[in-house]
Amino acid sequence: MNNGTFQGATLPLLQVKHVSVDYRADNGTVHALTDVTLTLERGQILGLAGESGSGKSTLGYAITRLLKPPAEITGGEVLYFPRASRQGGGAPTNGAMPAPQSVDVLKLSQGQLRALRWKELAIVFQSAMNALNPVINIGAQIIDVLRTHQPNLARRQRHARAIELLRLVGIAPDRLHSYPHELSGGMRQRAIIAIALALAPEVIIMDEPTTALDVVVQREILMELIALRKDLAFSVIFITHDLSLLLELADKVAIMYAGRVVELATRDELKQHPRHPYSYGMLNSFPQIHGERRRMTGIPGSPPDLRNIPLGCSFHPRCPMAFAPCASVVPLLRPATVQSDGQQVACHLYDPRHTAAEPPTQAELAARYETAYARALGERIAE
C-alpha cells in the first residue's frame, strides 16, 4: 500500500485509516464498519458502492463525525490535508512548509469541527425534502450558512453570493425566495448542492444524492456536478448503491460489503475486470440498455446480519468461488496483480499464500455464478 507517501501528482486530501464503527444495541453490537482504509485525492470523485448495510453511509458519516450514539467510532483515524495556502479556521495549517500537514478529524474538538465542516467538508444527504427547512425560503437558508461561517461578509454581498450559488446549480435567481415545497424534487436537491458549495469546500460527501429522483433529473444533476467539479476543483465522495452510475461518474470506486472495502479500483479497471467475486456479482446485477440480452444471475443469498458477521471473508456463504481459507481467514486489501498496485482486492483467490492457482478469469467467474444459480434452482426442484 502506498499510504503515507506523497508523489508529486497525487496529493491525498483525505485519508481514512483503519476506521471501525460499531452500533451498540441491546441484542448485540452491530459492526457497521471494520478496518476501512481509503484515500481521496485532490480533484477526485471517489465512489462508495454497496448494498444496504454495507457501511457506505456510515463511512460518510464517520468522516464528517456526524455519527450519534449508539454509533461509536472504535478506532482508526481520518486525516485531512488542508491546502497550504488556505488559512483554515480550525485546521492548523503551516504556510511555510511545502508538504501538507494533516489533521485527524476524529480528534478535533467541537469548535474545530465546526470550522472544518462546510468550509472544508460538506455533506449532501439523500433526501432533500428532509434536509431543507420547510418554513424558511431557500435564499434565507443559503444566506444563513454564509452569515454563520463568513461573518465579515456584508448583507448585500451575502445576497449576491446566494444568487451566484443558485445560478451555479442551474436555479433561476428569482427562486431565491421560494420555499422548499414550491420547488420540485430536483430543484430541492440542487438547492442543497448550492448550500454545500456555499463556502467552496474541498470535499463534498454525497450520500445517494440522486436516488430519490427521476432518471432525467438525476442525469441533469450529475452532469451539473461534473461541470462544477471541473470549474471549482473540489473532490467528491459519492455514496450510492447504483454501481452503474459510478462506472460513468467516479474516478475510483470502493466496493463495500458487510462493513469492509472488498475492492478498490479505477472505473475502467472495474469495468474491464472486476476482481472480487462480489464486485463481479454486483456488476452482473444491473441489466444494460445496450449489448446482448443475456440472462443475469445476481448474487444468491442475502447480505449478512451485521451482529453476526460470518467468520473469515464475510462474503463466503454467498460466494460461488469460496474455498477452504475463506471460512477462517479474513482477507485484507492487497494488489490484485503483481504488475500494478492500483487495483486492490480483499480476496484469497488473488493471494499466492492461499492458492497456487491462477486468479479466476471473467469467464470463470461468470461460469461459477451460473452453476451456483442452477444449483440453487436444482435444490428448489428437488425439495
Add this chain to the structure above:
Amino acid sequence: MSVEPLSGAAASRGGAPATLPAAAPVLEALHLRKYFPVRQFRLRGPSPVVHAVEDTSLALVPGRALALVGESGSGKTTVARMLARLYAPTSGSILFQGTPSRGGRRASLLAYRRHVQLIFQDPFASLSPVHDVHYHLARPLRLHGHARSRREETAQILGLLEKVNLIPADQFITKYPHQLSGGQRQRVAIARALAVRPEVLLADEPVSMLDVSIRLDVLNLLLALKDEERLAVLFITHDIASARYFAEDTLVMYAGQTVEGGPSDEVIQRPQHPYTQLLVSAAPDPARPADTPFQARGEIPSLITPPSGCRFHPRCPHAMPICRERFPGRTDLGGGRWTHCFLYGEGETATLTTARPGHTPSATTPLTPH
C-alpha cells in the same frame, strides 16, 4: 415442475419477439382515462382535476410481459390500479378474455381478482405485520375456494412457497414478516398473488425496493413463473434497462399519455419519440463515453393544468405549432412499433383503433394541415 421452464425462458428471450405468433390477449384496456378530483375550494369554474391518465390502450398476452415505463407522475401506477380495478376508470373499458369487466358488486370483483392479481412495490407495507406467512397465503386460497380442508390448505401453501424459492418451505410457513428480508417478503407477496392461480399478474415496481444483488433473483423468478404458469405480466418500472431485461414489449408513458410502444429491444435501442430518446439518454450506461452531452429542458408538467396537445411539447426539441394544438394519433412504424408523434405523421391509424368516435381528443378536433 421441471428445470426446463427457466432454460425455456432463456431461449425465448434470445429469439426475436416479433416473430412469435400473436396469441389472443387475456386482458385488454381500451382508451382508459382517469381523472382524480382535487379537493380545492374554487369560487367559480369547474373544480380542478388531476389528468392522471389519458387514452391508454394496452393488451396483455399469456406468457408475455409488457413493461410500462415512465417517470414518477407518468400515470403508470394508475393504469395498473385501474387494471386491478382498485380505481374505476373515468372512461374507457377493460376487457377480460374479450368480455367487458365493469365495476360493481363485491362478488364480481372477487371473480375478477381470481384472474388478475397485483404485486405492490413495497413488501414492507403489503404484508400485515401481525400475521404469519401461513395466514397470508391461506386467505386467498380460502376466499377463492381452492382449498377445502386444512390439510389441503397447508399442502398448497408449501407448494406455493417452493414455487417462489422459499426453501425449506415448512420453516417459512410459520414466520412473520419482520423475520424475513425484503427479498423474502416480496417472494411471499408473489406467492400470495399466485395462490389464486391468476392469468394476469400486474407487478408495480416489484423489485425497486429490494437490494441490488437480490433484484435479479426476484426478476428471474417472475420470468420463470411467467413461462411456467403462462402468466400475462404487466411490469411497471422506471428503469428502462430492467424493462428490456424482463419484458418482450415496452410501452412508454409521459405525463399520463402513452407516447411509444413496441418490442422492448427496438424501443430502447432505437427510440423514436423524443421523450423516449430523452429517457434512454438519461439512463445509466457504463458503455457511454463520459463526455456525452446531455440536454434536457424543463420539468414534468403539472397534471392539474397539463400542457395542451402533446404534453411533452414544452420540453421537446422538435416541437412544432401543431404539437400544442392536439395530441397526435397513433402512427404505425412497422414491426409492431408505434408512436404518438407528429414527427412521424398525423397518426391516421388512430381512427382505426378508436372504437367509438369522439373518444379521443384528436378525433373530435378537426385535422389541420401543417
